[in-house]
Amino acid sequence: MSTVAEKSHLKGGEFLIKDTSAEQVFIPENWDEEQLMIAKTVQDFIDQKVVPNLDRIDSQEEGLMVDLVNQAGELGILSISLPEEYGGFGKDFTTAMLISEKTGPGASFSVAVMAHTGIGTLPILYYGNEAQKNKYIPKLGSGEWKGAYCLTEPGSGSDANSGKTRATLSADGKYYSITGQKMWITNAGFADVFTVFAKIDDDENLSAFIVEKGFEGLSLNPEEHKMGIKGSSTRQVFFNDCKVPVENLLSERGNGFKIAVNILNLGRIKLGGAALGASKSVITQSIRYANEREQFGRPISKYGAIRYKLAEQAILAYATEAAMYRASQNIEDATHSLIEGGMDAAKAKLKGTEQFAIEAAIIKVHASETLDYIVDEGVQIYGGMGYSAEAPMDRAYRDSRINRIFEGTNEINRMLTVDMMLKRAMKGELDLMGPAQKVAAELVSIPDFSTEEEDLFTVERKIISKLKKAVLLVAGAAVQKLMASLAKEQEVLMYVADMLIETYVSESLQLRVEKLAGQRGEANVKEQIDMMQVYIRDAADKIFKAGKEALNSFAEGDERRMMMAGLKRFTKTDDINTTAARRRIAAKLIEENKYCF
Numbered sequence: 192m193s194t195v196a197e198k199s200h201l202k203g204g205e206f207l208i209k210d211t212s213a214e215q216v217f218i219p220e221n222w223d224e225e226q227l228m229i230a231k232t233v234q235d236f237i238d239q240k241v242v243p244n245l246d247r248i249d250s251q252e253e254g255l256m257v258d259l260v261n262q263a264g265e266l267g268i269l270s271i272s273l274p275e276e277y278g279g280f281g282k283d284f285t286t287a288m289l290i291s292e293k294t295g296p297g298a299s300f301s302v303a304v305m306a307h308t309g310i311g312t313l314p315i316l317y318y319g320n321e322a323q324k325n326k327y328i329p330k331l332g333s334g335e336w337k338g339a340y341c342l343t344e345p346g347s348g349s350d351a352n353s354g355k356t357r358a359t360l361s362a363d364g365k366y367y368s369i370t371g372q373k374m375w376i377t378n379a380g381f382a383d384v385f386t387v388f389a390k391i392d393d394d395e396n397l398s399a400f401i402v403e404k405g406f407e408g409l410s411l412n413p414e415e416h417k418m419g420i421k422g423s424s425t426r427q428v429f430f431n432d433c434k435v436p437v438e439n440l441l442s443e444r445g446n447g448f449k450i451a452v453n454i455l456n457l458g459r460i461k462l463g464g465a466a467l468g469a470s471k472s473v474i475t476q477s478i479r480y481a482n483e484r485e486q487f488g489r490p491i492s493k494y495g496a497i498r499y500k501l502a503e504q505a506i507l508a509y510a511t512e513a514a515m516y517r518a519s520q521n522i523e524d525a526t527h528s529l530i531e532g533g534m535d536a537a538k539a540k541l542k543g544t545e546q547f548a549i550e551a552a553i554i555k556v557h558a559s560e561t562l563d564y565i566v567d568e569g570v571q572i573y574g575g576m577g578y579s580a581e582a583p584m585d586r587a588y589r590d591s592r593i594n595r596i597f598e599g600t601n602e603i604n605r606m607l608t609v610d611m612m613l614k615r616a617m618k619g620e621l622d623l624m625g626p627a628q629k630v631a632a633e634l635v636s637i638p639d640f641s642t643e644e645e646d647l648f649t650v651e652r653k654i655i656s657k658l659k660k661a662v663l664l665v666a667g668a669a670v671q672k673l674m675a676s677l678a679k680e681q682e683v684l685m686y687v688a689d690m691l692i693e694t695y696v697s698e699s700l701q702l703r704v705e706k707l708a709g710q711r712g713e714a715n716v717k718e719q720i721d722m723m724q725v726y727i728r729d730a731a732d733k734i735f736k737a738g739k740e741a742l743n744s745f746a747e748g749d750e751r752r753m754m755m756a757g758l759k760r761f762t763k764t765d766d767i768n769t770t771a772a773r774r775r776i777a778a779k780l781i782e783e784n785k786y787c788f
Contacts, residue, residue, distance in 0.1 A: 201521070203547040204612050206695055207659055208626045213648075213706040216699070217285060217520035219512055220707055226286050233268055233293040241297045245586065248299050248422035251414065256303055256422065257337070257381050264334020268294075269308050273316065274536070277328040284523040284540075285516060291461045295468020298590050299422030305465055306377040306423075307331070309458050311338020314386045315401060317537045318442040318450050323401060327384055339382035341373040341402075341428055342451055349603050352397060352448045356389040356430065366437060367391070369400065369408070369430040379411055380424030387430070388447045397447030401439040408433030419589030456544045458598040460522075460551040463515050463558035466594050470508045470558075470565045473587050474786040477501060477565075477572045482784055484574075491572075498777035500568045505776055506722045507561040509788050514557065514699035518550040549611045552604040553692050559594035559601060566591045605688035606681060612691070613670065613677075627667030630660045634757040647713065647720065648705045654727055654764050655698045658734055661761035662690045665738045668754055672745045686741035693730040693737075700726055718779045719788065721772035728764045735762035 201209055222230070240259060241248070247255055263269055272287035273279025294301045312331045315323055315338075330336040347353040356371025369389050376385075385402040402409060412427035442450060478501055481492035491497045526543030530536055544551065570577035570584045577584040595601045616623040645653075666687050673680055704723040708716050738758045746754055780787060 202525075202620070203521070204549045204615055204621050206550075206698060207612070207662060207691065208622060210656075211698065211702060213702045213709065216517045216702045216706060218703045218706050219289075219516045220710070222289070226289060229271065229282070229286060230289050230293050232266060233290055236263065236266060236268065237294060237297045237300075241300045245298055245422070249586070251422060251424070256300065256424065259300055260303060260307065260337060261334050263304060264332070269304070269334050270332035272308075273312075273328060273332045277316075277324060278332050279328075284526065284543075285519045288461065288464045288516065288519040291464030292468040292471075295465040295470075296472035298469075298586055299420045301465050301469070302420050302423040302593075303378055305461060306340065307334075307338045309461055310340035310454055311378060311382070311384070311386070313457060314340070314399060314441060314450055314454050315384075317453070317541050318399070318446070319401070322438065323441070327401065331384065336383035337378055337381055339376055339378040339385045339428075340454075341376050341385050341387040343375050344372060345374055349600060351388070351451055354388060354390065354397060356387070358389040358391045358398065358400065358435070360391070360437070361434075364437065367400065367435045367440070369402070369433040369435055371430050373428040373430075375415070376426055376428050378424050379426035379428050380414060382424075385409075385428065386441065387428075387435075388451060389430075391444055394445050396445040396449075397451065398444050399441035399447040399450050400435050401441055402430075402433065402435055406433055406435060418592060419586075420593055421589075453541050453545055455598055456548045456551050459555035459604065460515065460518060460544075462594060462598050463511070463551075463554040466558040466562040466591075467508065467511055467515060469587065469591070470504075470511070470562045471786045473562075473565050473569045473584075474501070474504045474508060474780075476583055476587075477504060477569045478780050478786070479784055480573055480576075482781060492777075492781045495774070497572060498781075499773055500572055501780050502725075502773035502776040504565045504568055505780055505786060505788060506726050506773075507564060508786065509719070509722050510696050510700045510726050511554070511558045511561045513703035514550075514696045515554050517699045517702065518547055518554055521550065522547050549608055550695065552599075552608045552611070553695050555598055556601045556604050556608075556688075557692055557696055559591075559597075562591050562594060602681075602685065605692075606684045608688045608691055609666070609684045610678070612666075623663070623667070627663045627670075630663045630757075631667060633660070634664075634753055648701065648708070650765065651701045651705075651723060651727055654731065655694065655701055657761040657763075658690075658694045658697060658731060661734055661738055661758055662687070662694055664754060664757055664761065665690060665741050669741060669745060680744070683741050683744050686737040686744075689737040690734045690741075693733050697727045697730045718776050721776050722788070724767055725769045725772050725776075728767065728769065731762045731764045735759065738762070 201211060240262060267280060268290065270279040271282050271290050275281045291305065294304055315327050331338050342351055344354045344356060346355060356369065358367040358369045360367055369387060371389060383404050387400045387402045388397045389400065391398050408431045410429045415425040417425060481497050481501065482490050484491050522543045525546050526539045529539035529542055566584065566587045570588055573582055573584050576582045579585065615621040669677060669683050669687060700723050704716065704719045707719060735758060742751055742754050742758065
């Protein structure tokens with residue numbers, strides 16, 4: 192783990208305007224022995240108890256999912272990050288993320304566990320009073336009780352605060368009566384405890400309530416028939432004058448929307464962890480099938496078209512992993528700093544995550560789209576067998592698709608990424624205007640053509656520095672030109688978000704490989720260097736395209752031509768042989784017969 196001296200002091204979003212050294216980031220090659228032991232426990236459980244039963248899980252065999260969740264609870268998998276005073280192990284956030292990754296290959300089981308340990312448990316842990324936490328958290332941590340989270344309604348999805356479910360205080364002040372309908376509720380079929388969001392009377396904002404399954408007035412619809420994650424329980428939940436004791440109001444009246452937002456920040460990055468775990472599993476399956484399947488007298492892994500796919504799968508997963516654990520350690524460091532400053536641990540964990548909400552949204556988008564790409568190419572590598580329900584890609588392909596919708600759609604998360612950046616700038620928390628103005632001034636200055644001796648990572652750092660300028664150029668111009676109407680220009684926001692995402696992931700990957708090379712020597716990380724070089728150059732192309740589309744949306748004439756010239760300058764990279772690099776990456780994967788990075 193990173194030492195105190197190495198910890199980053201950057202705030203969330205500052206990656207765009209400040210440099211980070213390789214020693215400041217945590218890389219997953221540096222897990223300690225205890226973390227690896229915990230990870231192996233989870234991996235073994237998934238491999239031995241879950242994967243052999245995936246068909247039975249998907250058929251929703253009565254009692255099977257509950258039994259598996261109970262077994263996970265007995266092993267301590269559900270309580271890794273819960274405080275010791277509530278029966279947990281009190282492990283840090285990066286360890287919790289590692290567990291999320293290791294459960295990722297568990298398909299519908301992963302969905303159930305992630306919902307239970309995340310949105311099903313954390314609202315009570317972070318917002319509950321001591322009586323509520325003492326009553327519910329130990330049983331949720333052990334798996335004796337299962338948790339669910341009731342936010343979405345038929346008429347309120349992304350616009351969660353527009354929900355129609357209402358709560359009314361009884362005349363004697365002893366209970367609330369909740370009436371309304373919730374849908375797409377994961378774990379609803381077997382949950383014991385529901386965190387339910389409703390507006391009290393005519394309040395503008397939601398409140399949150401802890402509702403037990405035995406409370407009068409709670410009922411369920413039958414299981415939904417879904418495209419994927421067929422083994423997870425998903426039902427509508429109805430509240431018909433459901434009586435909830437006043438002591439089950441979670442936090443304060445009207446604080447529900449804040450609870451929902453902050454819990455979703457955690458959910459987003461943890462979804463990224465599960466998607467990463469699933470990605471690695473699919474890559475390994477793709478490699479092994481490519482090594483076994485013969486066509487024209489040789490394994491298909493010998494062919495360039497297949498090698499390209501295997502290499503690209505690995506590059507994307509490795510880059511996602513770099514960004515995810517960089518942000519996870521940033522959250523842990525911010526939390527630790529707040530606790531040292533005297534803040535309550537639960538509040539510090541929320542505040543630390545909130546501080547890196549931008550990065551959490553970035554990782555949610557990148558990890559879910561990486562998994563979608565990887566499973567799609569997995570189907571292609573399997574060929575006809577990829578389309579067969581008898582082969583593993585069928586389930587992987589269908590299950591993957593929900594991740595771009597879960598925890599806020601990727602479109603919403605893209606717009607949130609930019610919105611949060613700009614709001615922090617307006618509050619004075621991020622100095623975006625100063626750097627943006629410097630970039631604008633650079634457009635009319637003479638480029639620096641001086642040369643200096645450069646090492647491997649100096650070249651990559653310079654590319655990333657220019658990519659940040661490209662983002663500042665386009666984002667700064669969009670703010671100046673569109674001003675108050677920018678919020679309505681969703682296409683522009685999406686283009687800027689794509690630029691931000693690729694910049695953050697590129698820098699995270701570069702820092703990871705540089706730190707790893709410093710520890711192992713460049714000669715021992717040749718494939719990782721190849722992955723870094725290929726990814727960053729592809730990212731530069733994507734950033735140029737997104738920037739061009741954005742500029743063409745609002746700029747005209749000489750102004751547009753000048754900014755376009757700057758965009759080209761900032762996204763220009765040196766040429767390398769990416770075909771040879773991908774072949775080297777694929778050769779290593781094929782030799783190891785698994786995802787090995």
